[in-house]
Amino acid sequence: MSQSSGAWVETSAAQQVVRLKVTGLEVRLGRSGPDVVRDVSFAVSAGEVFGLVGESGSGKTTVALALLGHTRRGLTITAGEILLDGTDLLTLSSRDLRAARGSRVSYVPQDPSAALNPALRVGTQIREVLRVHADAVGDVGDRVAEVMREVYLDPTPEMLRRYPHQLSGGQQQRVVLAMAFACRPSLIVLDEPTTGLDVSTQRHVLDTVRGLCRSYGVAAVYVSHDLAVVSDLVSDVAVMYAGRVVEIGSAARLFGEPVHPYTRGLLGAVPSPERAEVLTGIDGQQPRPGRRGAGCSFAARCGHAVGVCASQTPEPVTVAGRSVRCLRATDIEVIRPERPSATASWPAVAAPSALSVRKVTARYGSSPVLSGVSVDVPPRTCVAVVGESGSGKTTLARCVAGLHSNWSGEITFEGTPLARGARHRDQDVLRRVQYIFQNPYTSLNPRKTVSQIIDQQLTQFTDLSRRDRSERAVGVLEDVSLGADFLSSYPDQLSGGERQRVAIARALVVQPDLLICDEVTSALDVSVQAIIVELLRRIQQERHLAMIFITHNLALVRSIAQSAVVLSKGRVIEAGPVEQILEHPADPYTQRLMEDVPKLRRA
Amino acid sequence: MIGFGLVLFVVLVAVIGPFVTPYSPNVNAPLALDFGRPSAQFLLGTDIEARDVLSRVLDGGWVLLIMAACATTVGVAAGAAAGISAAYLRGISDGVIMRVVDVILSFPQLVFALLLLSLLGPKLWLITIAVGVSHAPQVARVLRSATLDLSERDFVKAAELQGMRPAKVMRKEILPNLVSPLMVEAGLRLTYSIVIIAGLAFLGFGPQPPTANWGVMINENREGLALNPWAVIVPALLIALLTIGTNMFTDAFARVAIGVDRRPEEAALIDDLGDAA
Numbered sequence: 001m002s003q004s005s006g007a008w009v010e011t012s013a014a015q016q017v018v019r020l021k022v023t024g025l026e027v028r029l030g031r032s033g034p035d036v037v038r039d040v041s042f043a044v045s046a047g048e049v050f051g052l053v054g055e056s057g058s059g060k061t062t063v064a065l066a067l068l069g070h071t072r073r074g075l076t077i078t079a080g081e082i083l084l085d086g087t088d089l090l091t092l093s094s095r096d097l098r099a100a101r102g103s104r105v106s107y108v109p110q111d112p113s114a115a116l117n118p119a120l121r122v123g124t125q126i127r128e129v130l131r132v133h134a135d136a137v138g139d140v141g142d143r144v145a146e147v148m149r150e151v152y153l154d155p156t157p158e159m160l161r162r163y164p165h166q167l168s169g170g171q172q173q174r175v176v177l178a179m180a181f182a183c184r185p186s187l188i189v190l191d192e193p194t195t196g197l198d199v200s201t202q203r204h205v206l207d208t209v210r211g212l213c214r215s216y217g218v219a220a221v222y223v224s225h226d227l228a229v230v231s232d233l234v235s236d237v238a239v240m241y242a243g244r245v246v247e248i249g250s251a252a253r254l255f256g257e258p259v260h261p262y263t264r265g266l267l268g269a270v271p272s273p274e275r276a277e278v279l280t281g282i283d284g285q286q287p288r289p290g291r292r293g294a295g296c297s298f299a300a301r302c303g304h305a306v307g308v309c310a311s312q313t314p315e316p317v318t319v320a321g322r323s324v325r326c327l328r329a330t331d332i333e334v335i336r337p338e339r340p341s342a343t344a345s346w347p348a349v350a351a352p353s354a355l356s357v358r359k360v361t362a363r364y365g366s367s368p369v370l371s372g373v374s375v376d377v378p379p380r381t382c383v384a385v386v387g388e389s390g391s392g393k394t395t396l397a398r399c400v401a402g403l404h405s406n407w408s409g410e411i412t413f414e415g416t417p418l419a420r421g422a423r424h425r426d427q428d429v430l431r432r433v434q435y436i437f438q439n440p441y442t443s444l445n446p447r448k449t450v451s452q453i454i455d456q457q458l459t460q461f462t463d464l465s466r467r468d469r470s471e472r473a474v475g476v477l478e479d480v481s482l483g484a485d486f487l488s489s490y491p492d493q494l495s496g497g498e499r500q501r502v503a504i505a506r507a508l509v510v511q512p513d514l515l516i517c518d519e520v521t522s523a524l525d526v527s528v529q530a531i532i533v534e535l536l537r538r539i540q541q542e543r544h545l546a547m548i549f550i551t552h553n554l555a556l557v558r559s560i561a562q563s564a565v566v567l568s569k570g571r572v573i574e575a576g577p578v579e580q581i582l583e584h585p586a587d588p589y590t591q592r593l594m595e596d597v598p599k600l601r602r603a
Numbered sequence: 604m605i606g607f608g609l610v611l612f613v614v615l616v617a618v619i620g621p622f623v624t625p626y627s628p629n630v631n632a633p634l635a636l637d638f639g640r641p642s643a644q645f646l647l648g649t650d651i652e653a654r655d656v657l658s659r660v661l662d663g664g665w666v667l668l669i670m671a672a673c674a675t676t677v678g679v680a681a682g683a684a685a686g687i688s689a690a691y692l693r694g695i696s697d698g699v700i701m702r703v704v705d706v707i708l709s710f711p712q713l714v715f716a717l718l719l720l721s722l723l724g725p726k727l728w729l730i731t732i733a734v735g736v737s738h739a740p741q742v743a744r745v746l747r748s749a750t751l752d753l754s755e756r757d758f759v760k761a762a763e764l765q766g767m768r769p770a771k772v773m774r775k776e777i778l779p780n781l782v783s784p785l786m787v788e789a790g791l792r793l794t795y796s797i798v799i800i801a802g803l804a805f806l807g808f809g810p811q812p813p814t815a816n817w818g819v820m821i822n823e824n825r826e827g828l829a830l831n832p833w834a835v836i837v838p839a840l841l842i843a844l845l846t847i848g849t850n851m852f853t854d855a856f857a858r859v860a861i862g863v864d865r866r867p868e869e870a871a872l873i874d875d876l877g878d879a880a
Contacts, residue, residue: 403760422764430766443757447779456775460765506761 016045019219020067020187025080027062027071034290036075037062037243042236044187046217049210051234051251055225055266055525057286059243064191064223068105069097085186103133105187106180110195112172116164122175123160129182147178151208170201174208181212188213191223198388199554199596206233225526227270228555228598231255239263242287242297249322255601259324259333261302269530271555273582273597279559281531285495296327304332352415354379354546355400355514360409362395362570369395370407370570377514382540382547384561384578386554388593392570393550394438397518400548401435413514431461434507438519440499444491450477450502451487454509461510476509477502480535497528501535508539515540515547521556533560554597558582566590607855609848613841617664627658640831648831650824656834663815664841667804670731671796677735678796679789682742687773687781689743690750701747704740712737713799717808725808734799738792749784753777790853794846801842817842 025040037059044050054060066077069089082089084105092100101107109115117125126147130140148155151174164172173193180188190209194202210233213220224230230237231251238248239262247260258264265282284301287293296302299309309327319329326332355377362370370392377383387393398404400411405421412418413433419425437443444453454473458464464472474484480501491499500520507515517536521529537560540547549561557564557578564582565575566589574587585591641648647656689700707715712734719733753759754777762776803809804818817838824834 402764422766425766427766430764435761435764437757437761439757443761445758445762445776445780447782456762457765460767 016047017217018043019046019085019217020044020050020221021083022063022067023081023083025063025066025082026078027059027066027075028078029075029289031076031078034292035078035243036289037066040080040238040240040245042238042245042248044219044221044236046186046219047214048236049213049220049222049234051230051237052221052223052240053225053227053230053237053266054240055286055527057242057288058240060223060225060240061191062243063240064107064189064221067187067189067221068101068107070101099133102129102185103183104185105189106183106185108173108176108180108188108190108193110192112169112176112193113164115176116172118164121161121163122167123157126160126175126179126182129179133183143182147182150181150212151175151178152204153178168201169197170205173197173201173205177205177208177212181216181218184216185218188218188220189223190220192225193222194229195224195226198552199598200388200592202229202598203596209233226598227255227266227526228600231601232598239266242292243289244297244325245316245323246298246325247322252601253321257320259319259322259329260298260326261304261332262298265301265527267600269527270600271530271533271553271559273555273558273594273599276558276578279530279534281529281534282527283531296325298326304328304335353377354381354414355548356410356412357396357400358410358412360396360399360407360411362392362399362404362407364395364406368570370399372409373567373570373572375565375572375575377546377548378563379546380544381563382537382545382549382561384549384551384557384564385567386551386557386564386593387567388552390569391567393552393567394518396567397435397516397548397550401433401516402430403435427461431510432513433516434510434512434514435516436500436503436507436518436520439523440496440503440520441491441523443503444499446491448490449487450482450489450491450494453502454506457506457509472509473505476505479508479539480505495528496524497531500524500528500532504532504535504539508543511543513546515545516550517547518550519552522552529556536560554582554593555599566593605848605851607848607852609844610852613664613845613848614668616661616841617668620661620664641833647833647837650820650827650831650834656820656831656837659815659820660817660837660841663817663820663838666727666810666814667797667800667817670727670734670800671793673731674734674796674800675738675789675793677732678738678792679742679785681735682739682788683746683781683785685739686743686746687750687777690747691754691773691777692769700743704743707737708740708744710737712795713802716799716803717806720803720808727810730800730803730808734796734803737799738795742788742792745784745788746781749781750777753780786856787853790849790856794849794853797842797845797849 021043023041025037026035027037028035040063042050052060052063062071062075065071067082067089069082069092071077077090080090084100089097089100089105116122123144126144127140130143144160145155148159153159153171153174164175167175176193194205197205206229209220209222212218222230222234234251236249237251237254238245239254239260240246241262247254247258247263254263255267258267262282265280268280269282271279282301287297295310295312296305296314299305302309306328312327314325314327316323316325317329319333353376357373357375359372359374360370361368361372373392373396375383375385375396385393385396395404399407400418402418402422402425407420410417413429416429418429422430448456451470451473454476455469458469458472462469473487477483477486482498482501482505486494486498486502491502494502520536521532524532533556536547536549539545549557551557561578563575563577566573566581566587568589574581574585574590581590582594585594647660650656650659685700685704689697710718715737716730716733719736720730723729759772759776762772767775800809801818804816805822807822809818810816820838821835824831828835
């Protein structure tokens with residue numbers, strides 16, 4: 001283990017002071033239960049940002065918390081050392097550890113609105129950090145103002161007197177950053193701090209983090225599932241899978257020429273706003289703690305796996321300037337597949353629109369969410385509706401689907417106007433316009449099996465006999481690559497990706513003409529997102545569906561849609577073919593959005 | 604487990620009891636005294652009218668149990684229907700249903716049942732219904748709040764997009780997800796039913812004398828407490844055991860139900876912890 005981490009430390013950080021050095025970290029369930037995280041070693045130098053990437057369940061948050069000497073309930077750190085400026089955090093008494101947290105090592109959590117105390121003014125909260133660690137700095141008032149300026153917040157008395165709910169999400173995250181940087185720690189741990197922020201806000205927060213680390217020589221560990229964000233921010237990166245680091249090295253090398261099959265898979269799944277590519281996901285699921293048997297944990301999902309992978313646990317080897325935990329690292333290093341381009345043949349569309357939204361204004365209570373929105377969806381075309389949170393994109397989808405009824409204007413579907421609200425629409429219209437929900441964890445009734453869920457859709461919309469219905473159900477499950485084995489499963493027994501496929505199957509089984517997909521991949525991991533997007537793209541083209549694809553992720557648009565509509569604050573900012581919008585955006589808003597989208601740096 | 608044992612014991616006493624009474628429960632035993640002490644002949648002694656206490660205890664339970672079970676069924680069913688409709692339909696229905704609930708709720712349960720009985724007369728079926736109705740508001744409140752959360756879930760919206768009628772959405776989509784709160788409520792209300800029905804019998808609203816009944820027995824044998832305390836203690840003890848047993852059993856059930864019957868978010872959370880991300 002140590003020889004491998006040594007290899008890359010030399011290459012990237014030898015000239016600087018190593019602030020944090022983690023060796024052989026192991027965390028188990030209970031004291032002697034299965035390992036959650038094992039053999040994790042890395043080092044971070046002063047002023048550098050280290051990236052820890054992985055999908056949900058990879059153990060990245062467990063490692064992040066361990067860096068503060070903390071574990072979630074039920075977990076124990078059973079081995080390893082965490083050297084911060086030479087002292088091992090894991091050997092400190094609980095009193096010394098408490099003193100170290102906040103002053104020498106600080107933490108920025110995912111959700112700033114949950115991290116701040118809603119009942120205290122932000123000034124009080126920043127001051128509190130300084131007061132707890134009184135010896136850290138001199139005058140508290142001056143220091144508060146200084147820290148606020150460092151995170152680009154105005155240190156006016158008025159700002160300090162605000163409560164967290166009076167700030168925007170970006171400002172809240174800045175306050176949390178200010179608290180984390182207040183005592184000038186040696187190490188700062190950031191756990192997906194920009195998830196939930198808009199791309200522009202995200203970019204500003206990331207710039208702030210980078211700048212602060214550089215100017216104060218702080219070492220930072222940045223935990224994220226978003227490879228594009230990480231590739232832009234960090235110098236070195238570790239990819240985690242099933243509780244182990246599978247590949248670690250400099251970000252440029254790792255993202256440019258990944259070696260481990262899992263890293264390759266992840267990178268292949270990341271959509272690019274610059275090129276239209278077929279996204280390739282990774283089938284299967286990450287094994288849970290306790291189910292990681294002998295051999296390589298990735299072997300079951302790996303395209304390069306050979307017999308020995310199932311029995312021999314790979315030790316890290318140094319290949320092409322980084323450390324890789326793969327038995328076949330040297331064999332496969334040279335294989336470099338190209339990603340096929342996804343330029344689909346556009347249907348030449350001259351026909352009238354399948355769906356036409358004319359000057360729709362929608363409200364929630366008395367506050368307007370959409371004002372005068374017009375969108376056309378030609379037949380056999382996928383239109384992406386893009387916008388930041390609060391732009392009204394989901395409201396638009398809900399108006400069309402009949403879930404939101406407080407709107408004026410006109411929505412016509414193949415020439416017939418659609419009524420406001422599903423209760424006023426007839427069964428045929430309801431059948432032809434199908435809606436897929438954002439969150440597959442709530443859109444399937446937990447008390448029903450997959451077969452009941454699909455059957456119910458068929459009994460509501462068709463007069464088919466029981467036998468025909470079950471035939472159709474099996475057929476549609478095969479279309480979404482699930483198969484008849486899933487018929488008797490309950491939603492709890494399925495992964496997020498499988499649930500979303502069931503939801504798609506439910507929509508498809510009644511042969512709709514228009515499919516509305518509302519952020520259908522935002523609750524899923526990137527490798528699963530790629531599979532779902534490819535599935536929808538294939539189905540849309542095979543079945544000649546008209547489709548509305550709602551997303552906040554501009555990068556995804558390229559892989560699925562032929563034209564795009566950009567929404568902001570309830571208005572259409574720009575609309576047109578995807579290439580035009582993404583490559584030559586006319587409106588400054590779209591231009592800024594395109595600039596701020598994190599892009600994967602591959603070299 | 605203990606709870607289940609207690610319930611089982613009392614239920615067995617009540618169910619098998621009527622078939623194994625040593626004497627006729629409603630007829631004076633020959634050659635016996637009022638409030639006779641326990642003896643080899645009369646194991647628990649005799650009561651105010653020189654009847655065998657053991658026989659009356661064995662015979663007096665089943666009516667109480669059946670009435671309690673029926674009252675609980677009526678109360679939970681009515682309460683669930685009201686609570687679920689109020690939460691799912693919202694608007695005017697919600698307002699009307701919940702105000703009615705508030706009115707009923709403002710009377711203590713026993714007083715409410717007494718009120719209905721004194722207006723309509725003490726019939727057994729009426730007692731059962733009165734007790735049931737007095738339960739409905741509490742059940743309605745609990746189920747309303749459970750349904751409020753459920754009816755915002757996407758799978759309910761999905762059913763609405765299938766053009767499903769509201770009554771069917773409630774029955775097919777929402778109700779199956781309420782099994783655990785329903786079971787917990789049923790257990791809890793059963794406990795209360797037993798106490799209230801026994802209490803009403805004590806006050807004279809129950810099976811008419813000379814039919815044996817644990818509640819009535821406590822009342823009529825109070826006077827002889829000093830002479831043969833068993834005539835009061837045994838029925839009182841059985842009611843107490845039944846109540847405690849049902850309560851413990853229900854509690855245990857609720858704990859198990861929460862563990863096994865997780866909601867999707869909780870399941871996701873637990874999975875997440877298992878992954879220990």
